Every structure is written in C-alpha cells, then in structure tokens.
Amino acid sequence: MHLMMGVAFAIIHTLLFQTFDLDNDLVIWGIVFRVGHWVIAGMGLGMIAGTHPMM
Secondary structure (H helix, E strand, O other): OHHHHHHHHHHHHHHHHHHHOOOOOHHHHHHHHHHHHHHHHHHHHHHHHHHOOOO
C-alpha cells in the first residue's frame, strides 16, 4: 500500500508540475507534496487495523 501511495503521489506531483509549469521553489513544493503523502498514507495505513481481521 505504501508503494502504491508513493507511485500515485509521484504521478500527481509530475502532472501538476507539467500542468502549471512550476519551475521555482522546487524544494518547497517537494515538502508540500511529501507532507500530503505522509498524511494520506498514514490515514490509509491506520485504517488497515480496523479492516483486516488478522491485524
């Protein structure tokens, strides 16, 4: 699941950079996307315990 979330965010990150032609402040944009990935992946991984009976 973590790998899939990383791939999804990499694709979204690339599409947004190409769509909005973002060439400035790449470090800041990288941090913004990383925090978004951390929050969404953390919520997804936190829900596994409630949905999987063997956890």
